[in-house]
Amino acid sequence: MNVLEEGVGPLFMDPDPDKAREFFRTKSRAMVDKRMSAKEAVERFIPDGCYFATGGFGANRIPNVICHEVVRQRRKGLGFSGHTTTHDFQVLCAGRCFDKLDAAYIVGLEARGLSPNARRYMQSGEVQVADWSNYALAARLRAAAEGVSFGLTRSMLGTDTFKRSAAKAVECPFTGKTLCAVPALWPDVVAIHVHEADMYGNAVMRGISVADYELSRAAKHLIITTERLVDNSVIRDDPTATSIPFYLVDAVVEAPGGCYPGNMPYLYFSDEEHLAEWMRVEKDPDEFAKFLEKYIYGVDTFEEYLELCGGAKRLEELRKIELVEN
Amino acid sequence: MAPEYNMMELMICVAARYLEDGKTVAVGTGAPCAAAMLAQKTKSPNLVVLFEAGGIAPQLPEMPISVGDSRTFYRAVMAAGMVDTMTTCARGQVDYAFLGGAQIDKYGNINSTCIGDYNKPKVRFPGSGGANDFASLCWKTMIMTVHSKSRFVETCDFITSPGFLTGDGAREAAGLPEGGPYKIITDLCVMGFDEKTKAMTIESLHPGVDVDKVRGETGFDLLVSDQLGRTEPPTEEELRLLRDEVDPLKLVIGRA
Numbered sequence: 001m002n003v004l005e006e007g008v009g010p011l012f013m014d015p016d017p018d019k020a021r022e023f024f025r026t027k028s029r030a031m032v033d034k035r036m037s038a039k040e041a042v043e044r045f046i047p048d049g050c051y052f053a054t055g056g057f058g059a060n061r062i063p064n065v066i067c068h069e070v071v072r073q074r075r076k077g078l079g080f081s082g083h084t085t086t087h088d089f090q091v092l093c094a095g096r097c098f099d100k101l102d103a104a105y106i107v108g109l110e111a112r113g114l115s116p117n118a119r120r121y122m123q124s125g126e127v128q129v130a131d132w133s134n135y136a137l138a139a140r141l142r143a144a145a146e147g148v149s150f151g152l153t154r155s156m157l158g159t160d161t162f163k164r165s166a167a168k169a170v171e172c173p174f175t176g177k178t179l180c181a182v183p184a185l186w187p188d189v190v191a192i193h194v195h196e197a198d199m200y201g202n203a204v205m206r207g208i209s210v211a212d213y214e215l216s217r218a219a220k221h222l223i224i225t226t227e228r229l230v231d232n233s234v235i236r237d238d239p240t241a242t243s244i245p246f247y248l249v250d251a252v253v254e255a256p257g258g259c260y261p262g263n264m265p266y267l268y269f270s271d272e273e274h275l276a277e278w279m280r281v282e283k284d285p286d287e288f289a290k291f292l293e294k295y296i297y298g299v300d301t302f303e304e305y306l307e308l309c310g311g312a313k314r315l316e317e318l319r320k321i322e323l324v325e326n
Numbered sequence: 327m328a329p330e331y332n333m334m335e336l337m338i339c340v341a342a343r344y345l346e347d348g349k350t351v352a353v354g355t356g357a358p359c360a361a362a363m364l365a366q367k368t369k370s371p372n373l374v375v376l377f378e379a380g381g382i383a384p385q386l387p388e389m390p391i392s393v394g395d396s397r398t399f400y401r402a403v404m405a406a407g408m409v410d411t412m413t414t415c416a417r418g419q420v421d422y423a424f425l426g427g428a429q430i431d432k433y434g435n436i437n438s439t440c441i442g443d444y445n446k447p448k449v450r451f452p453g454s455g456g457a458n459d460f461a462s463l464c465w466k467t468m469i470m471t472v473h474s475k476s477r478f479v480e481t482c483d484f485i486t487s488p489g490f491l492t493g494d495g496a497r498e499a500a501g502l503p504e505g506g507p508y509k510i511i512t513d514l515c516v517m518g519f520d521e522k523t524k525a526m527t528i529e530s531l532h533p534g535v536d537v538d539k540v541r542g543e544t545g546f547d548l549l550v551s552d553q554l555g556r557t558e559p560p561t562e563e564e565l566r567l568l569r570d571e572v573d574p575l576k577l578v579i580g581r582a
Binding site: 004056057058059060083084086103104105106107108110111112114119122123124125129131132133134135136138139142153154155156157158159160161164169177178179180206207208209210211212213214263265266269270272322324 | 354355356378379380381387388391392393394395396398399400405406407408409412416435439444445446447448449450451452453454455456457458459461462463484485486487488491496497499500501502503
């Protein structure tokens with residue numbers, strides 16, 4: 001296959017499928033109790049310098065409970081990938097936890113505007129970046145899930161997004177046409193927030209799946225955070241609903257409200273007032289430092305943060321908004 | 327007497343008219359979503375709306391705030407995933423997509439990544455998101471934006487998403503499938519692209535606007551279509567649907 005052009009962006013992770021297979025060869029297949037706290041999951045599976053990715057899209061169905069814990073434990077030097085990461089990106093920027101980034105959509109919170117603090121961090125020159133499109137990142141994860149070294153797309157070609165990525169334009173061996181080859185990405189650790197999981201990690205996501213099928217299968221280590229812990233028999237009663245089987249999973253964290261202030265489909269809408277507060281306080285670094293002390297560093301758990309934000313009462317209000325009960 | 331309207335309302339009504347019935351459109355939040363919803367309520371009831379995160383043909387109860395929030399798959403036919411929507415584009419089943427950006431050049435290339443040096447940018451924006459994929463893979467892309475010299479520039483600091491790249495034949499040479507920018511709808515005019523050179527061309531001036539005004543707000547030489555038209559202002563019915571049914575909270579139309 002002829003390589004026609006190469007992006008100059010950094011390639012942070014090895015795309016060799018045999019190295020990935022060696023890892024997965026010894027990953028436990030035991031159906032055992034994997035329940036633990038968010039604190040323990042981060043201590044065990046997210047060391048400094050590892051490559052991390054989050055599930056969901058925007059502020060929707062994000063594992064915010066893990067993002068807070070990563071910041072609280074002051075993780076540094078992480079790699080991170082973001083296809084439309086918004087509030088999760090904002091939280092990790094608050095702790096300056098990563099310095100290597102595969103960016104597809106960062107800094108912004110969609111219709112809510114740009115995060116002032118995330119912009120400061122990204123404009124500091126301290127982060128090594130490769131740019132991609134959302135689909136290119138998803139295709140990288142899909143290739144990893146398939147156990148091959150690259151995926152193919154027809155996007156990114158001809159643009160600076162391509163130049164600043166680590167993709168290669170290649171000649172199709174069948175048609176001679178130009179395609180964009182994107183390297184497989186096996187993150188060291190991934191966190192995905194779901195609606196239901198049993199203690200072994202069999203997990204059910206409702207609503208859009210974004211790229212979480214691909215992401216869960218590409219993950220070397222997978223932390224499942226779940227709104228509800230259910231008995232294994234509930235999973236077995238309706239196996240069609242299972243999107244993630246247990247052998248992909250390393251940790252199961254019970255975390256009702258674990259996506260807050262994001263939107264958890266069918267359970268609670270995003271807390272737009274609290275997200276607006278994040279955006280407002282970020283304008284002033286001193287005020288933002290106090291805000292982080294109050295909500296992240298000064299509490300022991302995500303549950304305490306939830307309580308500070310109104311707890312069960314607030315989640316109930318957000319549930320009514322979610323269900324369009326006006 | 328002609329009804330009064332603001333520029334955002336005009337842009338949404340004009341965009342909606344370009345969305346043909348029975349076609350598919352990939353939208354984001356804000357004005358593009360409003361245009362698609364208005365099109366469904368006027369001449370294109372069978373317009374299929376897709377959201378990149380996986381929402382397929384929802385019955386939107388209100389404006390979404392995120393391309394992946396619950397509204398984007400409210401009473402949808404399917405809550406799919408990003409690979410599903412993007413491969414639908416790649417197969418050639420998505421007709422229109424809306425894009426946005428900080429800079430646009432005369433070939434409709436878009437910058438939504440950064441201003442200044444890439445490694446230490448003066449301003450870092452979100453990047454491509456799904457925009458590069460839509461611009462590469464959908465048949466016709468559209469942009470709704472305010473018209474200004476800082477936005478319509480000779481050269482983008484960074485080409486995030488492809489228009490016609492360097493002009494006629496450049497997309498094909500880069501390996502991109504057929505497609506590219508179709509209409510750019512601003513607060514001053516509607517622009518298309520010259521068939522031969524693929525350069526941006528004024529096609530229709532909004533009421534009260536002349537060619538000099540548009541050129542004065544554009545950072546490069548604009549062509550003028552030899553069939554230059556005058557934009558039809560929003561009708562009373564369009565405005566009623568837009569204000570009462572599409573955006574009653576004025577989340578988008580209130581921004582004008």
